[in-house]
Amino acid sequence: GPVQAVLARRLAEADPGRVVRHKERLAYVIVATPGRTFRLRDCVLTPMELLEQWDAYTIHSAYYITRHVNAALQRCLGLAPHFLDVxxxxxxxxxxRRRIHFWPVTRTGNSIMISSYFGSDICALCKQKCKANGSARAVVCQDCQQDSVQASVAALSALKMSQKEAQLVATSCGECNGCVESSNTFARTKHQQRSEGGIQKKTRTGIVSPLAHCTCIDCPKTFERHRLKEKELESIAVCGAL
Known part of the structure; x- marks a missing residue:
C-alpha cells in the first residue's frame, strides 16, 4: 500500500544497499502523533525502529481500534439479529485516561516530551482525582496521607512486587540471550555530570543501550519488562511522594 511504499522509500534512502523487491510486504507500525489530524506517511515506523526508540514513541491505539478492531467486529455484530453499530x-x-509517561527523555537525550511538564492529578494509591503537585509524576491525596503507615506499606509492597516480577522475567531473558540479566539491566538511565556555577549536577541524558540485541520483535518478554519497568518507576515515585 501507500504506507509501505513511503516506508520502503525512506529505508532505501537511509541504506542504499538495502534492496526492497517488487511487491515485497514490509512490516510497519503506526505511532501516535500530536494533534487530531495526521498523515499516515508521517507516522510509520518499522517494528524494530519502534523497539529501539520505545521511550520516544507510542503505538497509535486509536487508529488500530477504529480502522482494524472495530471493522472486524462490525462484520460480525452488524449482521442479524444484532445489527449493532460498533x-x-x-x-x-x-x-x-492517558497515564503519565514515566520516561519523558528521548533515547538521544536531546529533547524532552511535553508530558514531563505536567504532573499527575490521580492518587497513586486510591486512584481518586486529587490536586496535582506541580510536575510530580506521582501524588498521594490527603486522605491517604493521613494514614502514613498504611500508605507506606502499600507503596513499598508495590515496589517489592514489581521488582520481584521484573527479576523473574529478566532471568527468562538471560536464559534466551546468554547475557547476565536482572531487573536493573533493562532500560538503565544514562546520567551525565555537568557544572553549574561551580556545583556539580547529575542530569539524565537518556537510556543505556542493552548489551543483548534481541532479534525477535514479537517477543512478549520485551513488552513485559517494559511494563514492569514502568511499574517500578511509578512505585519509586510514590515512595518519594510519601
Whole structure:
C-alpha cells in the first residue's frame, strides 16, 4: 500500500544497499502523533525502529481500534439479529485516561516530551482525582496521607512486587540471550555530570543501550519488562511522594 511504499522509500534512502523487491510486504507500525489530524506517511515506523526508540514513541491505539478492531467486529455484530453499530458504541463509551509517561527523555537525550511538564492529578494509591503537585509524576491525596503507615506499606509492597516480577522475567531473558540479566539491566538511565556555577549536577541524558540485541520483535518478554519497568518507576515515585 501507500504506507509501505513511503516506508520502503525512506529505508532505501537511509541504506542504499538495502534492496526492497517488487511487491515485497514490509512490516510497519503506526505511532501516535500530536494533534487530531495526521498523515499516515508521517507516522510509520518499522517494528524494530519502534523497539529501539520505545521511550520516544507510542503505538497509535486509536487508529488500530477504529480502522482494524472495530471493522472486524462490525462484520460480525452488524449482521442479524444484532445489527449493532460498533463505531457508534466506541464513540459513546468513555475512554480511559492517558497515564503519565514515566520516561519523558528521548533515547538521544536531546529533547524532552511535553508530558514531563505536567504532573499527575490521580492518587497513586486510591486512584481518586486529587490536586496535582506541580510536575510530580506521582501524588498521594490527603486522605491517604493521613494514614502514613498504611500508605507506606502499600507503596513499598508495590515496589517489592514489581521488582520481584521484573527479576523473574529478566532471568527468562538471560536464559534466551546468554547475557547476565536482572531487573536493573533493562532500560538503565544514562546520567551525565555537568557544572553549574561551580556545583556539580547529575542530569539524565537518556537510556543505556542493552548489551543483548534481541532479534525477535514479537517477543512478549520485551513488552513485559517494559511494563514492569514502568511499574517500578511509578512505585519509586510514590515512595518519594510519601
Amino acid at each position: 463505531n457508534a458504541l466506541y464513540e459513546a463509551c468513555p475512554k480511559p
